[in-house]
Amino acid sequence: MRPMRAALLGAATAILAADGAVAADIELPRQLAWTAYGTGTAGYNQAVAIGGALKNELGIDLRVLPGKNDVSRTEPLRQRKVQFSATGVGASFMAQEGAFEFGKKRWGPQRVRMLMANNGNINLAVAVAGDAGVKAYTDLKGKRVAWVKGAPALNVNVTAYLAFAGLTWDDVEKVEFGGFGDSWKGMVNGQVDAAFASTNSGKAYELEASPRGIVWPPLPAGDAEGWSRLNKIAPFFQPNKATVGAGISDAEPYEGGAYPYPVLIAYEDQKADLVFSMTKAMYDLFPAYEGKAPGIGGWALERQNFKWVVPFHPGAIAYYKEAGVWSDELQAHNDDLIRRQDVLAEAWSALEARDAEGTAWETEWSAARRAALEAAGFDPVF
Secondary structure, three states: OOOOOOHHHHHHHHHOOOOOOOOOOOOOOOEEEEEEOOOOOHHHHHHHHHHHHHHHHHOOEEEEEEOOOHHHHHHHHHOOOOOEEEEOOHHHHHHHHOOHHHHOOOOOOOOEEEEEEOOOOOOEEEEEEHHHOOOOHHHHOOOEEEEEOOOHHHHHHHHHHHHHOOOOHHHOEEEEEOOHHHHHHHHHHOOOOEEEEEOOOHHHHHHHHOOOOEEOOOOOOOOHHHHHHHHHHOOOOEEEEEOOOOOOOOOOOEEEEEOOOOEEEEEOOOOHHHHHHHHHHHHHOHHHHOOOOOOHHHHOHHHOOOOOOOOEOHHHHHHHHHHOOOOHHHHHHHHHHHHHHHHHHHHHHHHHHOOOOHHHHHHHHHHHHHHHHHHOOOOOOO
């Protein structure tokens, strides 16, 4: 998940020159608000560390609102109660797609835009309690696996990991929880044996320190059939060796899967000047927050993946052009992602015009969505 050209490293160094001084053209309100994952998570801890840098260097207060699932992180952003969200694949890619929880009639495809993302030396994987006797994901058969209500990203990811092992939810005991944090309390308390998280999540470290301990079964990059099954469900994953996280290190890396986390997003209509300044501040202040939370180094400019699955905001693109790291090829990719959002929005509006109602709505939307994307030459994915 780190495909940026080596030339970016030089660009990043140049931008952070002049004794690390923060450029004067950053214009941010005295108070900012983000949503993030729940307290104790890697995403929340990183947001707090970034907030500390904003306060110390610029005198700006960052209020971080924790949300226990994708919907609760996205609702304040949609209502414009916060300007940005440090979220995951669920409230970025799946929100864009109008998939799962975002396929309900009160939601639909969301026109979200990226500023940047964390592509760190971590994995996002299904962790297993050390006392469950699981060494490979195939050993999850018959075990208790966490399902988080209102968190399609987490649940799809677990589904994908099960698929890697040739398993489905019918092969395990599904244990439902109201939020991510609750599922990990269940891990520590012995209510469940496996749950999804980033390897550097605070919850993962808590499990490692508990009497149960933690295990990350391998996801070998050489298992082509397993990866094919996984990617049919979650195409945003790629093989990755993690060196940061609970129970892993440089000496004992974890061969698993990863995608950007957190992803810093806004809606398309957020003011370009504000997005530009937020993006610039994130990079100019990087030395001030680097090392202040596990995995936070993945926000660095040279780790950005400008060809991911969600388009960048014009304000962020303006910064990247100024930094000399944006190209016509990247713009074409971004334009195509926006065209995908246009197709989804048109399909949603057309279905609304037919006034589909009741329990059939999500079924009708799923079919309409797939048909519209395929007609436009896109892979529906879901």
